[in-house]
Amino acid sequence: MPGIVIGLTGGIASGKSTVANILKEKGIPIVDADIIAREVVEIGSETLNKLVETFSPAILHNDGSLDRAALGSIIFHNEEKRQLLNSIMHPSIRKRMKEKTAQYLQEGYSVVVMDIPLLFESKLTHLVDKTIVVYVDEEVQLKRLMERNTLSKDEALARIHSQMPLKEKKNLADFVIDNNGSLNETTTQLQEIIQKIQA
Incomplete structure (x- = not known):
């Protein structure tokens, strides 16, 4: 049976990280978009080299790592440059996320979770089989x-x-975890959802 890929999302301070941690404790691998976004711009990476070519070496620290503040100040008030940044970053993040997910599935995990804050906004639902909103x-x-x-x-x-x-996200999701209550209530809902998805 092929594994199932779940897209996990929420909003700022909705408790998505809490839910991701519960999943990790249950031994379900998480492919985290925020972590991947940092990995793809590590020193020497193709993506970082592209950013330097596009925006100038001024976006690097002395050690050759990305200076996020410097890059941020270039794109902050410039929609065109922000689009340019996204056109470099997003494809490499998506590619790395797909690779990691495929790797977990190959290793035999039946469920893999992609933790994507902007799952609906970035129209990335095609990467996953089911979506959960916290x-x-x-x-x-x-x-x-x-x-x-x-x-x-x-x-x-x-x-x-x-x-x-x-x-709005709630209406778009396959499953919703109501995180207004206690951690126990959240954990119970999550267990039920995972059982439904696996069934």
């Missing part, structure tokens, strides 16, 4: 984000509203 109500999300990042209400709301609303 959902919280906006007031819970707001409270958690303000506490976690010590932000004012306005700052926290600005970050939440810069993403696709969780209500």
